[in-house]
Amino acid sequence: MKMLGNIGKYFLMMKVVFTKPKKWVIFWRLLFNEIQLIGINSIPIVILMSSFMGGVIALQTASNMSSPLLPAYTVGYITQSSTILEFSPTIISLILAGKIGSNIASEIGTMRITEQIDALEIMGVNSLNHLVLPKIIAAILFFPILVIFSMFMSLMGGYISLVLSDLTSTETYILGIRAFFEVGNIYYALTKTVVFGFIIVSVSSFYGYYAKGGALQVGESSTKAVVASMVSILIANFILTQMILL
Amino acid sequence: MIEVKNINKSFKEHQVLFDVSSTFEEGRVNLIIGQSGQGKSVLAKCMVGLHEIDSGQIFFDGRDFAAMDRIEKTQIRQEIGMLFQGSALFDSLTVEQNVMFPLTMFTKMTKKEMQDRVDFCLDRVNLSGKNKLFPSECSGGMQKRVGIARAIAMNPKYLFCDEPNSGLDPITSILIDRLIKDITYEYNITTIVITHDMSSVMEIGDHILFIHKGYNWWEGDRDSIINTENPEIINFVYASEFMKKIRTSMQEKKHI
Ligand SMILES: Nc1ncnc2c1ncn2[C@@H]1O[C@H](COP(=O)(O)OP(=O)(O)OP(=O)(O)O)[C@@H](O)[C@H]1O
Ligand SMILES: [Mg+2]
Numbered sequence: 001m002k003m004l005g006n007i008g009k010y011f012l013m014m015k016v017v018f019t020k021p022k023k024w025v026i027f028w029r030l031l032f033n034e035i036q037l038i039g040i041n042s043i044p045i046v047i048l049m050s051s052f053m054g055g056v057i058a059l060q061t062a063s064n065m066s067s068p069l070l071p072a073y074t075v076g077y078i079t080q081s082s083t084i085l086e087f088s089p090t091i092i093s094l095i096l097a098g099k100i101g102s103n104i105a106s107e108i109g110t111m112r113i114t115e116q117i118d119a120l121e122i123m124g125v126n127s128l129n130h131l132v133l134p135k136i137i138a139a140i141l142f143f144p145i146l147v148i149f150s151m152f153m154s155l156m157g158g159y160i161s162l163v164l165s166d167l168t169s170t171e172t173y174i175l176g177i178r179a180f181f182e183v184g185n186i187y188y189a190l191t192k193t194v195v196f197g198f199i200i201v202s203v204s205s206f207y208g209y210y211a212k213g214g215a216l217q218v219g220e221s222s223t224k225a226v227v228a229s230m231v232s233i234l235i236a237n238f239i240l241t242q243m244i245l246l
Numbered sequence: 247m248i249e250v251k252n253i254n255k256s257f258k259e260h261q262v263l264f265d266v267s268s269t270f271e272e273g274r275v276n277l278i279i280g281q282s283g284q285g286k287s288v289l290a291k292c293m294v295g296l297h298e299i300d301s302g303q304i305f306f307d308g309r310d311f312a313a314m315d316r317i318e319k320t321q322i323r324q325e326i327g328m329l330f331q332g333s334a335l336f337d338s339l340t341v342e343q344n345v346m347f348p349l350t351m352f353t354k355m356t357k358k359e360m361q362d363r364v365d366f367c368l369d370r371v372n373l374s375g376k377n378k379l380f381p382s383e384c385s386g387g388m389q390k391r392v393g394i395a396r397a398i399a400m401n402p403k404y405l406f407c408d409e410p411n412s413g414l415d416p417i418t419s420i421l422i423d424r425l426i427k428d429i430t431y432e433y434n435i436t437t438i439v440i441t442h443d444m445s446s447v448m449e450i451g452d453h454i455l456f457i458h459k460g461y462n463w464w465e466g467d468r469d470s471i472i473n474t475e476n477p478e479i480i481n482f483v484y485a486s487e488f489m490k491k492i493r494t495s496m497q498e499k500k501h502i
Contacts, residue, residue, distance in 0.1 A: 022351060022352075023350065023351055025350070026350060026351065114332060114334060114337075115330045115331075115332055115334035116334050116335070116336055116337070118291075118296050118330065118334065119328070119330060119334040119335075119336070121296065121323070122294055122296065122323055122326060122328045123323065123324070123347075123348050123351065123352070123400075124319075124320040124321070124323035124324040124352065125351060126320075
């Protein structure tokens with residue numbers, strides 16, 4: 001029952017978020033700020049996670065391939081397809097949900113309990129539009145870039161680990177990466193990422209915006225924000241996969 | 247002028263305001279006083295629409311605020327300046343940017359005009375030169391004063407101050423009281439100040455509303471508050487033993 005209420009409240013909130021900003025100058029300034037916070041600041045963690053995960057995927061595939069019937073380039077192919085289809089869009093989004101989601105929920109939650117949101121409202125500012133819209137736009141613009149970055153780093157990670165451990169040659173790996181490559185899969189991945197970025201920012205903003213109480217409750221709502229974002233991503237992933245791939 | 251009629255407000259089961267009515271006139275400093283937790287801040291927040299009221303009416307110069315939609319409320323809110331009990335400064339912005347914020351948002355002023363206005367407001371609260379500090383680098387009293395500067399930046403028609411001088415030393419406190427009084431008279435503002443501080447009451451209280459247990463318990467001016475026989479007021483005004491002695495000695499003098 002409470003969950004249904006929350007979902008209703010979430011959609012009502014979104015209606016207020018998507019209105020025309022009062023002053024474009026301020027909106028652009030906030031947007032650039034958010035691109036910095038949500039996008040640029042996430043690059044290091046994306047690089048770190050992706051290159052190691054790519055390395056592990058490649059190594060595990062290589063070590064499990066004992067059958068001589070499989071062509072040598074299979075390792076490259078599997079690394080490529082699992083990176084593009086699931087690892088980069090979904091797993092990286094889940095990781096970013098932890099990083100960005102908790103950040104957003106605690107930032108907005110703190111503004112709520114210290115009455116900064118009331119101060120905005122009293123000036124006649126649409127606080128939801130002012131605070132949340134720049135974050136959503138920043139995520140929609142920058143998540144795909146992060147994910148392309150992640151794909152590249154993951155394939156690099158795979159390559160480095162295979163070459164370092166002498167499991168494949170450069171040519172075979174590249175052959176594998178290019179095998180059965182479909183541009184459609186990239187579009188599919190990017191579509192998913194845009195949806196996931198939207199989910200992370202809007203769900204975390206929701207939990208921050210409706211936080212009550214003190215510092216403790218802000219902490220709790222930021223945990224809730226991360227969990228709810230992750231669950232929503234998993235559900236959305238399932239639905240999108242059904243819709244697009246089947 | 248702000249008129250409040252029969253306001254009731256509760257949070258879930260817990261009723262905070264009971265049928266509060268009062269009139270706050272322009273060009274006067276209207277005080278809301280009362281003990282902690284009696285509903286003063288809630289009343290102020292109901293008046294500006296930060297809390298939905300359960301029943302009752304609020305008129306800003308005859309305009310029925312509670313019946314308005316979001317856009318109409320926004321219009322009225324641009325005429326309101328408010329200082330929050332906890333200052334509520336935007337902590338990602340500097341002192342200067344805080345005061346400038348409403349100007350950038352709602353006016354077509356040039357950079358220079360805004361800068362002049364900000365410097366003027368900061369000067370009035372004795373904070374000139376502190377432009378570039380962040381709220382976290384300011385003392386509690388300084389934050390209060392920045393909050394006041396931000397509240398008056400837009401030349402409000404209605405000014406709400408929730409405990410403008412709690413946490414300030416007596417000298418700064420009087421300075422702030424005088425500032426509030428001066429701008430109220432100068433610009434004919436409808437000013438509402440929430441306070442516990444008896445010296446503020448005596449210094450600036452043109453009209454005083456005493457809230458007790460969520461009721462409009464008593465209303466009057468600063469002369470009548472000294473002489474009232476209302477026991478709760480007596481308790482509040484003469485809270486300390488020292489003040490009680492003064493009262494007894496004043497009464498003895500009257501009898502002689
Ligand atoms: N957002 C809220 N949710 C639930 N109860 C609240 C809320 N705000 C205030 N209350 C309750 O309303 C009552 C009055 O609170 P209010 O903040 O108006 O007190 P106050 O008179 O301003 O006191 P103080 O002088 O200490 O600031 C308190 O009992 C408080 O618990
Ligand atoms: Mg209060």
